[in-house]
Amino acid sequence: MITVDDVHTYRGLSYVLQGISLQAEDAQCTALLGRNGMGKTTLIETMMGLLSARDGDITLDGTSLRGKEPFQIAKRGVALVPQGRHVFSSLTVEENLTLAARGNGEPGAWTLERVYDLFPNLNRRRKNRGSDLSGGEQQMLAIGRAVMTNPRVLLMDEPSEGLAPVIVDKVGEVIRLLKQEGLCVFLVEQNYGLAIETADRLYVLAGGQVVWQGSPAELEAADDVRHLHLGV
Amino acid sequence: MAVATLVALSLGACGEGPGGGADTSEPGSPIKVAFEVPLTGAFAANGLNQKNGFELGLDTFGREVDGHPIEVRYIDTKGDPATALTSARQIVQEGVTVFQGPLVSSESAAVTPYLAQQKVPVDDLTLCSEVQLDSWQKNGNGYSSGWSCDHPALMAAQWAYEDMGWRNITIAAQDFSFGWEVAGGFKAAFESLGGTVDQAIWVPLNATDVSSYVSQISQDTDAVYAEMSGVFAVRFIDAYKSYGLTGAIPLVGITQLTDQSVLPQLNRDAALGVMTGAQYCDGIDTPENEEFVAAYKEKFDLYPGYYSDAGYVKAQIMVEALKSLDGDYSDPEAIAEALQSVNIEAPRGPVEISDKTHSPVQNVYICEVQEIDGDLRNVPIKTFESVPPEGPLEYEEWEAHFRHDSAGRPE
Amino acid sequence: MNQFIVQTLNGLTLAGIMFLVSSGFTLVFGVMRITNLAHGAIYLLGGYIAYSTIQLVGNFFVGVIVAGLAMALLGIVLERTLIKRMRGQVMAELLATLGLVYVMNDLALAVWGGDPLSLRLPGVLRESTTLPGGIIYPNGRMFILFLAVVIGLALYFLLRRTRVGAIVRAGVDNKAMVSAMGINVRLVFTMVFALGALLAGVGGALGGTVLSLAPNADAEILTFALIVVIVGGLGSFEGAVLGSLIVGLLSNYGQAYFPALAYFALFAPLVLVLLVRPQGLLGRTAA
Amino acid sequence: MSTHTPGAGAGVAGWQGLLARQQRWLMLLIGLVFLLIVSSYLYRGGFYGQLVTQMLIFAIAAMGVGFLGGYGGMVSLGQASFLGLGAYGVAVPMSDGADPWTAIVISLVVTLAVALLTGLLAVRVRGISFVIMTLALGQILFGLASSWVDLSGGDNGLIIPVAPTLGPLDLNDPIVLSFTVLVVFVLAVLALRTFVASPFGLALRGIKSNEQRLKTLGYATRLHLYISWVISVMFAGVAGILFVFTNGLITPTALDFGHNGIVTLMAVIGGLGTLWGPTVGAIVIMLFQNYLSLYFERWATVMGIVFVAVVIFAPEGLWGLVTKFARRLTRQKAARGQLGINEVPVGDAGAETESELPDPTTEKVQQ
């Protein structure tokens, strides 16, 4: 479980996150929706320690992550699938995956074999460099790379961006699988459909603040929220 | 901020009072000697030897003349003409009785016109440039107590042609005015006798890799004449061996090639048998030299090199000249005159300053590196006695080549 | 012909030394985007330390190793105290290392003086070998060339075949993501900076057997390294190999065959590359 | 001048106030330099006059670095070499017997030609690559000066026996020469000020801020940078001409890496992108070299440490600190009368906000 408590973050001089609080439970998918430029990525980066919050706290199972470096946060079990994938383009697929491998030794832990089972495409291209992959393959690799650290919390930033629908479906499947394994998945999305179909709980972000929260069904019903803040 | 510093500067500038010539009228007032010498940079070893020799000379001949203590201020020129000139300006403003140095020929060329203009008596060691020659001949304020640059090279050429019977020679020299003068002198004398210089290799002072120049030496030359000093000499002689030339082609060089400033660093096998045309060798067999070598070795635990002798001679000449002035050091012209009239018996042999060139008439030796009591030494194998600066050439012929070579590489 | 072969071998030796220096420079640049102008000064200091160590213990190889380790240590100290304060401000980092050049050179001057020093190779390396065709060539230079190749291969193996190398290459691609994978990028940076300094230090120790160690030798070698990386491509390991070969050979041929134009031999590849491929022969798209 | 906009008035007036203050500074500075030169020649036969003159000469060269680096964002590490080029441009023809005025013209033409040629390379690279390229160019000029012996006299350098005369003014008289340098310096300051205030200068600042944006605003940014490069090199060339006449000598060391670094250092220590920064930097560093060196042998170490400290703790430079302070005062005064005027951040913008992970290939060059 990861909790965001009244977080304020600046990017340079601009005040992006203006006091955000939310919570993502284990074995659930929590989704954050909002228009472009509302601070979704800023929140993800703050949670990962890539940006430092000026105020507020983020806790993982009650332990504060405040002031921790990204690698320390990662070691505590938080993994990131960043917006734009950012696979390591000069590394091969296999190097990308093994780079951060941290097997926890438990049965059912993520290994190279399991990732290849889940994404057979990656197995076929495992000697190819990251830059030679298609967008969909890169997204698979980004997810595979994240789960190879055997995280407890998975942060996903717009995993559907620029993907063909059939690949987006695959992303949805993977999210459901990870949920079943007990992971806490925190999803930032523009793709309303993906969010509605996979999330157990939804937050809507606007102007650097959470303006709405509820279940998928509640959001489907809240026409005004959808219209005003999501343009849907 | 800017203003504050300027004010500080301005106060500093005004605070120390008028400059100009040194005031030595008071009894016991110091005789101010400025000594420009490279203590860092490529010529640092030479500079240090010269300083050591000068200090030993003062110890030997006296640090006081007629109750006036000799006060020496050493200025590090780093081997850079611009620094030498700037420092000279600064020190002359503060007053100086005798100016010693600089050492490097390019420094001399830079400093000489200024010193002549200020009428400062100067002993700058080596006569290497047209600027110096003109200036000395015109103003008479300065001279070179060491040697004229090509002096030993001229005699080495004569020896190579007449004694060794060599006809084709390769010259390797550093690409700066000293190298030009030395190589040019050798070439002029060797060719005037009938020999041929078949290749001239110029090594830039900032050469990264001396051995790539050594590897350009052709196998079918009679001998190599080398002008190399300091680390260049060490590298050159090492490379000469490692590229298989030692033993195959005789190597002759300028004094600095195997001077004691580099000899201890040399590979023994590479150094033995290398010959030099030199105005001083540490193995000269005279009482003056034996005394000097012993005193030097005692004080610095090293054999003296040519620059040590040169520093020592500078002190010897200066002290002798100052003694002849009876305590009146107010007239720079008289000082300059006195300095050039001293005839001494130096470790290197008798030294007399020529009226024509304002550089010494003295012995030139051919020396060979030999092992004596486990030490590498330069031992004279031939002596040319009291040679005038023009050597085997006619004076006019010499002056023409000298003026030409000081401005650029000889063709 | 023999003359040409000797000059080629000389050029290759020079290329070997340039490679040691420029690979460290390019590695640090590639991973950290730091243009370390003190790299030449580290080279020189490495050479000096090797000199003093050899004077002290009388063993050449100990001198080389001590020089490398001492410079690696210096690299760690500099990275931890100085570079850290300016993370990501590439121009500030560059200027700060420029300031360091003056400090390091001045202190080196105080300790070792301005007299050019040279390192002596031990025993058999001081001898020569007669190669086929009757060419006599110094063992020492062949040894340096050999060592440069060995170090180059070791670096290649480290970068291409090990996990550490993968982390370093990933760091070139995207530092933040490496950090987000649970890898302490700061530590990696420090290590890379130390490795760069180590290579420069070893380069200085080996270079000191062929080239003089003296004030200004640092600027000379830095220029070579910069031209190598501009020609080869900033941040590219393979570029450092290629650039060293081009610059080493051209520089040596220039000295041997067109001494007056030796500097143009260096200038020509630089100009050509800048005009045709500003990012360098093997460089990525210009930043 | 349109300051009718309410709210804008305070800022503009503040800026003008600052300008006016700078003019007073200028008068004060020139007056002091005048006093200094006269007194030093009277009392010390010229050494300190010489020092001040050298400061002014290097300040001119450093202004070139400041212009291109501070306003255009391209920091050059080859300026001393271009100064040397200007000096050799005079010295080479004169050693072949040319009269001083001809030599000056030749030098300007040669420097301009080299500037035009190297500019073609310079505008092809940015940021770090630019710095490295200028450094390499500088080393190449240095190498030419030391190895093209037939022309440059090699490491001996070239000696200049006479300076030009202009009617009653004989530049061989050191006082006249010093004042000539002072006049050229003032002209250089005025030129720099004019350039910076012009639409060209405005665009140059824009290029530093975001070159791509300037392109889509209709600017051929390479042309702007090219012209700025030429201007910057010409500052060095003019300084070189003054240098060689003041010194009477030019040697390759003046073009070496150490000197290149020092000129850049002057601009940076003083403050890139400020009018007076390079001058302040030149004064400070020349004092280090000529004054501190008398009392402390390790002056270069101190200089290096000071430099590193300025880079870390005062990236806007010493003069930048002064103007920052002055601007803050102006703002505070203004704030008392006007509402809602924030403190003005001085110096560069931070890295652009991008809604994604930092990407090394698009990292901004900051200084």
Add this chain to the structure above:
Amino acid sequence: MTTSTASAVPPAPAAADGIALSVDDLGRHFAGVKAVEGVTLSVASGSRLGIIGPNGAGKTTFFNMLSGELKPTSGRIHLFGRDVTSLASHKRVALGLGRTYQITRVLRGMTVLENLAVATHGLSGSKLDLLRPWRRYSAKVEEAEALGASFGLRHRLNAYAEELSHGEVRQLEVCLALALKPKILLLDEPAAGLSPAERVDIRNLLNGLPKELTLVMIEHDMDVLRGAVDDIAVLHLGELVTRGSVAEIQRNELVRELYLGKRRQIDRTAGADPADSDGKAPHA
């Protein structure tokens, strides 16, 4: 030196067919990833086109090719009847093309007035004037001030761009583009990151633009587009999916599914190599 860039390019011929912009089979690949593929469309002079599509559809890449910041890997671009495919950015500007950026690119270290003054000099020879202070070009300064004032920046002219709020930066961004008096303006998500109140300002600003200005606008927000554009083109995975009036697009089921992410099976070659995110090449 005296020829300004503006006059270096021959004046654009009045497009005889009344087409301001046309692109033909335009494509851009990044190291194997297709960001834009085979887009063909044209925009009539004086008309207004909106471009929508999910993140990563290739919209910004498309814009970057139009403005000349990216070279297409295939296809041609015509501006006012002239082939500009390989023309440099600043020369397209001289032909009358202006643009704004999704990630704003105002000149942060300069004041609003200075930003605008840079823009007003952009197409005149005076931009190369080294001697006359820019503040003495009173016509240009007044023009800059008027422009700022007319878009709500009257009181912020002397503020540094980095002090501005999000909305003000957007306004400045549009002002910069308008200062060149473009004949065609490309707007990249002018409302991104704005609060609902600021969105209203932007909408007013758009409505206030001269009617003869041709407009191409990327926008996620249908509310902003409604009333601001005549028709809408839909990009998805780098390809042009459909084009139609605002009403048609809103009714279009396929668009709703794509854009809103409510996918059922769509009759497209699923799994075709998808594009990377907007405008960003994977690191090659």
